[in-house]
Structures are given as C-alpha cells and as structure tokens.
Amino acid sequence: MSSSYDKFQKRRLISSYFSVVLSVFLVLFLLGMLGLFIINSKKLADDFRENIAMTVFFKNEANDTIIKSFDAELKKAPFAKTFEYVSKDAAAKQHTDIIGEDFVTFLGENPLQNSFDIHLKADYVYRDSIAKVESQLRKNPMISDIVYDKQLVNLVNDNIKKVSMWILIISGFFTIIAVLLINSSLRLSIHSNRFIIKTMQMVGATKAFIRKPFVLRSVRLGMIGAGLAILALIGVLIYLESNFPDLGLLDDQLLIALVLISVFALGVLITWLSTYFATQRFLNLRTDDLY
Missing domain, CATH: 3.30.70.3040 (Alpha-Beta Plaits)
Known part of the structure; x- marks a missing residue:
C-alpha cells in the first residue's frame, strides 16, 4: 500500500516539476522572441529609412x-x-x-x-x-x-514611432503575464508541500533553513526552463538566417547574446522571487489556515 502511495507521490512530484519547467520555458521563449524582435525592429526601421x-x-x-x-x-x-x-x-x-x-x-x-x-x-x-x-x-x-518624397519620410517616421510605442506596451504586458504564470506554477508546487513546511517549522527549523531547499529546487527548474528557451531561440534564429539571409538577424551578435543572457537571468530571478514569497506565505500561516 505504501509502495503505491510512494509511486503516486513520485508521479505527482514529477508532474509538478514538469509543469514548472514547461511554463518557464514557454513564457521565456515568448519573451525572448519579443526581445529579438525589438532589437531587430530598429534595424528594420533603419532599412525602411535608408531605402528612401x-x-x-x-x-x-x-x-x-x-x-x-x-x-x-x-x-x-x-x-x-x-x-x-x-x-x-x-x-x-x-x-x-x-x-x-x-x-x-x-x-x-x-x-x-x-x-x-x-x-x-x-x-x-x-x-x-x-x-x-x-x-x-x-x-x-x-x-x-x-x-x-517628403510625405513618405514623415509617414515612415510617424509609423515607426507608433509601432515602437505599441511594442513597448506589449513588452510590458507580456512581462507581467510571464511573472504571473511562473509565479502561479511555483505557488501550486509549494502549496502541495505546505504541510511539510509547517511540520519542519513546528520542530524548530528556521525559516531560512526551510526555504533553502525549495528555492534551490525552483531555481534549478528555472535554469532548465531558461536553458531550453535559449536553445529554442537559437534554433529559430538559425532557421530564419538560413531561409531569410537578407534580414541579417545574426549581424548584431552582442545584442543577441544580451537577450539570451537576459532570458536566463530572468528565469532564475522570477523563480527565486516567486518561491521565496510563496514559502514565506505558508511559513506565516497558522496551522488551521493550511486546511
């Protein structure tokens, strides 16, 4: 009986880990694509201007x-x-x-x-x-x-300003969604361990000691999800460069590297902060509130 329960717990744990990695991967991949689009949007805008x-x-x-x-x-x-x-x-x-x-x-x-x-x-x-x-x-x-064409010059510049403004708004919107989605997945993962957290607290473990394994685990999952997102972004860049070489997407390698590093750092930062505040919430709850 205990063996079946252990297997069930293990499957649930693996499923929880997978959902966290998948949510981190998908969200960071979308943010990375948006970042790559932003750094290339200036190049595209410059190309439009220089064609006049x-x-x-x-x-x-x-x-x-x-x-x-x-x-x-x-x-x-x-x-x-x-x-x-x-x-x-x-x-x-x-x-x-x-x-x-x-x-x-x-x-x-x-x-x-x-x-x-x-x-x-x-x-x-x-x-x-x-x-x-x-x-x-x-x-x-x-x-x-x-x-x-003076009208074309004014039209191009006005439209580029409008598009740039909307890109910034969409970027901010996606960033908020990214934080909320990853935070939600991690809170669900921590929620399943709320009794373990409270039991450790009741036997005298400090908050920092209780938080540490959960934070480290989430950061590792965030690193895995971010690593997969980076590999996917590199694959997309290589595909687009091989099929559309005129776009010159790999010309500015420094900015591309900056976007990929930012994706990795964001994956680590969001998972660390989300896990920290999620564990802190359950640490501050009374035992009766856990139910």
Missing part, C-alpha cells in the same frame, strides 16, 4: 570635373550611405525601357539631366535632418533641383 532615395539633379552646364568633384564630396559626407551617378543618357534609356518608346528621337533632344541617387544613413532620414542635408547640398550652384 534623394535625387540630386545637375544643370546641363555642369561638366565632368564638377560631377567628379561632387562624387568625391559624397564619399566623405557623413550623411551618405550609398549613392549612384545616373547620367542623362542612362536615365533616358531607363525611361525608354519603361514607356516602350524612344522619346529622345521623338523630341529631337534629351531633356533629362545628370543626377545622383543618394540613400542617406538612417539617422539623417528625419524631417529636420534631411532638410539640413538638402540645404547644404543646395549651396552648390551647379545643382538645379533636389527631389525626395
């Missing part, structure tokens, strides 16, 4: 020397990420390919101008910053016009 092109048109009297001089300036300019020179002949060919007719032959001359397509660095694709860049470039007397 600024086109600088030169007057017809601008000769090759002026063009080469401007090219050299752009190479040294802190705001230019990439740029490409588009001659008027190349621009005419592009337009001919698009519309399907040779408009140069029809008009008798090429009305287009030599130009540079400049992609600015993300830090300069803001309303004030890009206006300063435009003002600086317009000081060149050989530049006839500068064209870029």
